[in-house]
Each structure stands twice: as C-alpha cells, then as structure tokens.
Amino acid sequence: MPEGNTIHRFARDQTRDLAGRVVRVSSPQGRFAREARRLDRKTFLEAEAYGKHLFHHWRGGLVVHMHLGMAGHFRRFRGDAPEPRPTVRMRLAVPGLTIDLIGPPTCELITENERLEVEARLGPDPLGRNAGREGLARFHAAVTRRPDRAIGDALLDQRVAAGVGNIYRIEALFLRGIHPLTPVKRLAASDVEALWKTLTTLLRRGLREGTVTVDPSESLHPLAMPERAETEEDDFYVYGAATCRRCGGRVSVFPLSGRRMYACPTCQPRRRRADRAILSR
C-alpha cells in the first residue's frame, strides 16, 4: 500500500537493477501477456516515478505505465526465483534477479506522449525535480483553487500534490497543528508553505529510510514532542493512534474523502479565521 516515497524507491532500485540489461518479460497471470511478448528480450532503459505512478522506459520508445493502487506490490528475488504465483501480472527476469509485479490496477503499454498526459493530470510531486520554489507555487495555486474545501480533503487530491497518501496527509496536518476540516480559505499563506515543506521533508525521509518513520528529535514541527523509543516498525505521530503522543488526549477518528482520518482535537484546534487571509497574497 504505497505512497509516493515507496514508488520513487522502486524506481531507483529497478533502475539500478535493470538499466541497460536485456530482460525476459512474461505475464504468468495472463492479463499482460500480449504486451509481455512485445517487451521480451528488449533492453530496459530506466524506471521513473511521478507521484504514485511508475514508468518503465524500454529501448524502442516503449513505456510501461503502472499504478499499484491499494493492493499492488513488487516482489524481488535474488538468485533462483520461485515459480510465479498465479497473480503475478508481470515478471521481469535477468540472470540472478527476478522482479514480480502483483495486483496492480494499472499495468499498460503506452507511448511517451501518453506518459506526458498522465503527468499533466498530476500536481507537483514533493519528490520531483522541481519540488522547491516551483513546486510550492503550483501547490499553493492548486490548494487555493477551491477555497471552501477542507485542507484534509485537498491533500489527498493528486492534482494538488502527487504522491501524498492517507498517512502523509494525516502526519503533515498533525505536525503543523492544523485541523483536517479547516477550510482552505481559513489558512494563512504561511500554513500552505509550511505544509508543502513538511510533506517534502516527510516524503524524502520515507524515500531514504524505506519506511514512514518518525524522528521526534528533528526540528520539523512546531509542536514539542516527547522522546520515544526507536523501533524498526513504521512509526507514526497520529496515524492509527488512540491517544495523542504529544498531549495524551484522545485522538479523533473520522472519515474524510472516503478514507480514515486521525487528528488530535487539542493539538489541531479548529479555527474561526486565518491570521492573514490566504487569498489576499
């Protein structure tokens, strides 16, 4: 169940594993069989991520577009691979290494122009090349396009920020002390900038660490956090929590844009109005 950091990590690892190599391609499940035959024994050029979308570039201008949805994932085998499960949509194999793609809602052969169309439908990627000043400007424009919308809803919209999923929207709002149901028009411009920077920091850390981990010692957030034992598991501020790690109060859980939202009503108070109107920037 990946967010953008996981997809970018797949892209990096698969480029490292397969770039420049002649690859055997198959579709044990059968739903990608015709395309697999076209790709088989061709040269893999590069894997590329944009938000939660993954692209494989092959010699000859062929592009495979993948989206993992909720249940899709990759399995990577060193040495001899086991017989593929019947659910393997696409198997990529080079000597000594096999990568299985399982359960993706999207796995299709497209052209470079179609890839650009996919990107054009997406907002700025906090892990993209232009995540700095340009990313912030695009994020601000996309967020404020609908001033009455709740910020917690906006953050899940891939046209607002590509690659942000349920966990990162929850954690970023907690770290900035913003209630998810706050209408966008009640945010200050500084809130929007801080949210973008927080998302960028969190996703970069997730890409680096390979997990969505929390480090309370970092001065990422305005809220003082208690020290916490290190764990190897994914570790969250409020996602999945019953009580607030910071104040000890009860975390409220409610549906927002069809997903489960977690927020601390004390550390993320509702606002009556913004300090400075966001739209008058």
Next chain:
DNA sequence: GCCGAATGCCCAA
C-alpha cells in the same frame, strides 16, 4: 474458512 480493512482510485448515480 470468511470478512473486512489496507499507505488507492475510478466510476455511476
């Protein structure tokens, strides 16, 4: 063994 949920998203109404 079945059911529901899961870091997602699309579509119909």
Next chain:
DNA sequence: TGGGCCTTCGGCG
C-alpha cells in the same frame, strides 16, 4: 457518496 476492483493479511469463529 458508495460500491467495485486489485491482493494479502489478520481477526474471528
């Protein structure tokens, strides 16, 4: 807004 879809896994009998 709700259901469908992709797959796996854990909780519950």
